Amino acid sequence: MKLTIDVVMPSFRLEEKYVLPVLRLPRPDNAVIKFYLMADNPDIVPAESIRALADNNDVFLYINEKNLGASGTRNRGISVSKGDWILFLDDDVTVTDDLLFRYAAAAAEHPDEIGFIGLIHFPPPPSDFARALMVNGNVNIFSVAANKPSFTWGATANIMVKRSAVGDVRFSTDYPKAGGGEDVDFFLHVRDRNNEQNFRSLPEAAVTHPWWDDGRANYKRPYRYGIGNSRLGKYNPNxxxxxxxxxxxxxxxxxxxxxxxxxxxxxxxxxxxxxxxxxxxxxxxxxxxxxxxxxxxxxxxxxxxxxxxxxxxxxxxxxxxxxxxxxxxxxxxxxxxxxxxxxxxxxxxxxxxxxxxxxxxxxxxxxxxxxxx
Known part of the structure; x- marks a missing residue:
């Protein structure tokens, strides 16, 4: 029986330059791949090139009737998809042609893992602010797959989880809508549900993430992450x-x-x-x-x-x-x-x-x- 992998990509923008390469990724023969584009923007008009690929067979396009935020949109993606594995990708990552092959091979070789943390590259820092993000550790989680054999959680920009390991765990909506803390909370709960088993690192499954705001100083995101992180202790007191x-x-x-x-x-x-x-x-x-x-x-x-x-x-x-x-x-x-x-x-x-x-x-x-x- 073939592996079934659902690629869930929440997006507010549905930018063609990022979305289309994902939808056109080469697919391994040992897996059935389906794509779920979750548009969290009721007013969006998807580009014709994207709509042409949304055939409701291999590619599904869902547009939220109201803005659900990062957690609600990912939860909807989990609900409408059915595959044995769920691959979360951000809507602004650049992918390589072997991405699905890497994940499919890992799932076939290590079926008992609860998930695989992919590697997320950043371009060379273009500013002191971007360098500060690296020095301060703000982007450490993106490269954790290159530094640890396994870890407790990974960034939703590039990570695959087993549906049976997830069970009824969902992203909490008690975190900032735009994101911050909800991914840590989700993966820790999945881990706890599976006898504290870590997610296996898979550095071969790599994507590239751009610097936010092209590296210009913007403190709204770390402040929002701080607010989100303030909820973690309440729901994960251990x-x-x-x-x-x-x-x-x-x-x-x-x-x-x-x-x-x-x-x-x-x-x-x-x-x-x-x-x-x-x-x-x-x-x-x-x-x-x-x-x-x-x-x-x-x-x-x-x-x-x-x-x-x-x-x-x-x-x-x-x-x-x-x-x-x-x-x-x-x-x-x-x-x-x-x-x-x-x-x-x-x-x-x-x-x-x-x-x-x-x-x-x-x-x-x-x-x-x-x-x-």
């Missing part, structure tokens, strides 16, 4: 642990402390607020030292962008918890590597040491100044 406050949390605690001092010891309000302001250059300094150690030769522009990326992501996580009234989850961290109840509260590294030494120096300086008669 993967959480506590850590020292990050900079946005420190600023929040300073603000609360200043508010209390306003009614109890108003003379100390200003130094507390100055400490909150001082935490920002401390973050920059600690990040710069860390980057210089791990990535020698990085420019100041890269260090600056990495600092802002960290602050924006952490602020998104904090905001996500605050808006849901989950105050007890502040300082909670999430470990997506599959380590259960990991505790790194007192674990140190260069970044932490520099940061907290500078915090102590700043605090000492402010106390000395404000205690002078």
């Amino acid at each position: 993967y959480t642990y506590r850590n020292l406050p990050n900079t946005p949390e420190t600023v929040l605690f300073c603000g609360i402390t200043a508010l209390v001092l306003l009614f109890t010891a108003p003379g100390w309000v200003i130094p507390v607020l100055l400490f909150a302001v001082g935490s920002l250059p401390v973050e920059l300094a600690a990040t710069a030292v860390m980057i210089k150690k791990r990535f020698p030769g990085s420019s100041f522009g890269v260090m600056f962008h990495v600092t802002i990326l960290k602050l924006v992501n952490d602020a998104g996580e904090l905001w996500g918890k605050l808006t849901h009234g989950e105050f007890s989850r502040i300082t909670e961290r999430f470990d997506d590597t599959g380590t259960i109840k990991k505790n790194t509260f007192f674990k140190t590294n260069t970044y932490k040491i520099v940061k907290w030494v500078l915090y102590l120096l700043l605090l000492t300086l402010l106390i000395i100044i404000w205690r002078k008669p």
Whole structure:
């Protein structure tokens, strides 16, 4: 019996230059391949070239009656498809002719795997911001197939899962519509459902992903990812642990402390607020030292962008918890590597040491100044 693989591609744009090469991919003889284009844009008018290929036999085109977002659209793709394997591809990846052959061969050779993580290449970084995304680890998951034999989850830009392993697990809609955290949540739940079996890496199955906004600085995406990541601990509590406050949390605690001092010891309000302001250059300094150690030769522009990326992501996580009234989850961290109840509260590294030494120096300086008669 032949393998059955369904390619599910959610898309808002249905751009011909990306979609058509996928639909025209050479198909291996040992597999039945069907394509499911899931258009999450009720107003879209698909190009004639795409409609011509949508024969409702090998290629199916579904247009959502309303915008369902990343999770809802992928869930619909899972529901309308029937194949034994589901290959998720983003709508902006460039594919190679052997992609389906690689996945089909892996499924045939390793039928007991719950899924295969494909490799996602990026072009050389065109800007300091793009380099900062690499240095900060924002795109590490895209290359995880090249660095680990297996992992707990993979980016939905290029990953294939076994339908029987997925079962009734679906992408949660309690994450940002445009994406952020829902893929981690989905694959971890699939993993947990299968006795914590990891997804096998398949670096031979490679695609190329363009830089978002052509590498121009845009902090909306990491902020949205931060908001999405704030939900992970709630739905996957076994993967959480506590850590020292990050900079946005420190600023929040300073603000609360200043508010209390306003009614109890108003003379100390200003130094507390100055400490909150001082935490920002401390973050920059600690990040710069860390980057210089791990990535020698990085420019100041890269260090600056990495600092802002960290602050924006952490602020998104904090905001996500605050808006849901989950105050007890502040300082909670999430470990997506599959380590259960990991505790790194007192674990140190260069970044932490520099940061907290500078915090102590700043605090000492402010106390000395404000205690002078």
